[in-house]
Amino acid sequence: MSEIEIIGAPQSTFVRTLRMAMEEKGVSYKLTPARPHTPEVDAIHPFGKVPVMRHGDFTLCESKAIASYIDKAFPGPHLFPDDARLCGQIEQWISLINTAIQPSIIPYLRGYFFSQQPDGKPDHQMIEAALPNVQANIALLDRAVAKTGHLAGNGFTYADMLALPILDYLKVCPESRDAIGMAKYLSTYFAIQAQRPSFINTTPPPFSELRR
Structure with a gap:
């Protein structure tokens, strides 16, 4: 094959x-x-x-x-396991992340990584406008992983694979990094899951290479 x-x-x-x-x-x-x-x-x-x-x-x-x-x-x-409840939970988080969480976070990240400011510095107006949504979603994810240390069920699933790359970018930006640091369960979750070989082996190059 x-x-x-x-x-x-x-x-x-x-x-x-x-x-x-x-x-x-x-x-x-x-x-x-x-x-x-x-x-x-x-x-x-x-x-x-x-x-x-x-x-x-x-x-x-x-x-x-x-x-x-x-x-x-x-x-x-x-x-995507055969267990109906677990699969349903995974699909639920796929939908939440794709349709609500990520779209509300993108403007914040764009303010840092794709600023249109003449001097190339972060667009603080865009960042500040998006920050409440970012903080709300960090709080949501913190509550979600509090019980089992995962988004769905008791183990690592596709839902976690969808969330971790987003959190990785949020860890770079100061306000969201601080918010994650204050989120007891989410900060522990990220510290543990970021050690997975699948996460380490897929570390992306900087956005500056994308803009070339």
Whole structure:
């Protein structure tokens, strides 16, 4: 069987989530760095978003669809277990993160990593406007991991793989880093999960390389 090819910018949290999933399952893959809306991405995703996947003559877009395919096509630990309740919890967090948490955090991160200020310094107006949402979501995640140390069930799942890359960027920015530091359960959660080989092995290059 041919090797999986993941196409997308390694700085993308969704690309990193998929790479973590491949690492957790022990599946060999090739990462082809590509920005959104480049020809190789547009050929697979109708809206030019990353990541996209190629596996022989089969292609897929959208990270959840790709993860589901990988889970069924390859052996290894299940990303989406058969247990109905646990699977439901994982899907719940996928939806919450993709539709609510990440979209409300992106403006904050953009204020730091993609500032449009003439001097290139952080856009503090954008940052301050988004900060209440960031703090609320950090508090939400802190409550979520308080009971078991994971987002869903008692073990590491795809829900955690989706959250950790976002938290990693938040740990770089001062206000969100402080908020995570004061979140008793979330700070412990991140410190533990950040030691996983799948997280360490997928550390992305800096955003400055993406802007070249």
